[in-house]
Amino acid sequence: MVRVKATPVPPAVRSVSGQDRVFAALANGTRREVLRLLREDGPQPVQQLAERFTMRRPSLSEHLKVLREAGLVSEERAGRQRIYRLEAAPLGEVQDWLGPYERFWRAKLADLGELLDRIPDEEAQ
Amino acid sequence: MVRVKATPVPPAVRSVSGQDRVFAALANGTRREVLRLLREDGPQPVQQLAERFTMRRPSLSEHLKVLREAGLVSEERAGRQRIYRLEAAPLGEVQDWLGPYERFWRAKLADLGELLDRIPDEEAQ
């Protein structure tokens, strides 16, 4: 069969490795929870992290691998332990990605605010 | 300026599953590209969106379904067309999720700046 497209423009032109990995890593609740634990309780060995989940430790190790390859965590060896630490730089890139969308939800909130303003009470911003 | 949200537009379930849906929807390059197109070129019918991708139209329809169920787009019927529009509110929640991490990458950037300041001859860009 013949497939001729005028302007294909594959969407994966931009670094598939970087942004895709980060978003894919964040698409899992367990991995987001790992990031939260590292943020709130600081760097920890795998064992300590694993206590917070019901899954087996090897499964958590796989999640840590995904986070590592996305640049979201780093590991430091300490004896037979491996201390994992939050690396938030890729999240900064996520925020940059969000930037161009910000005015859209701000507009929505403004609409809501306008509605509220019809009820005599508030100040605007 | 914190306003209590009293049942906004989406009456959908806002629990953990909602957040999961949003992150999962963003984990695909095609879907992020759809959001960009809707942001830059405004609301469009499916056909017009499909011209920008190499995949078949039914596949794009499935991506639009994922975005719809994540609350990231809305559809409006116009004759035999369906006009899709960006709904950025869930992205606002993503930004809220990023909030607690912000100080981490800010700290990293500060360290980098300090490091660059110690090298007098180099220029950063």
Place this chain on the structure above:
DNA sequence: TTGACGCGTAGGATATCGCCTACGTATCGT
């Protein structure tokens, strides 16, 4: 009314995900 158009869904093929158990490697304590 009839056929073309715009779009979604059904169902299948393949790849990847997320979990498991079993096992290998390096380190620590005795």
Place this chain on the structure above:
DNA sequence: ACGATACGTAGGCGATATCCTACGCGTCAA
């Protein structure tokens, strides 16, 4: 040296993701 500990990897397995073709449904134009 020896066993216990901390961790990663290998490989299997069911579920899900992502693409496809075929097709059904509503709308428009002639």
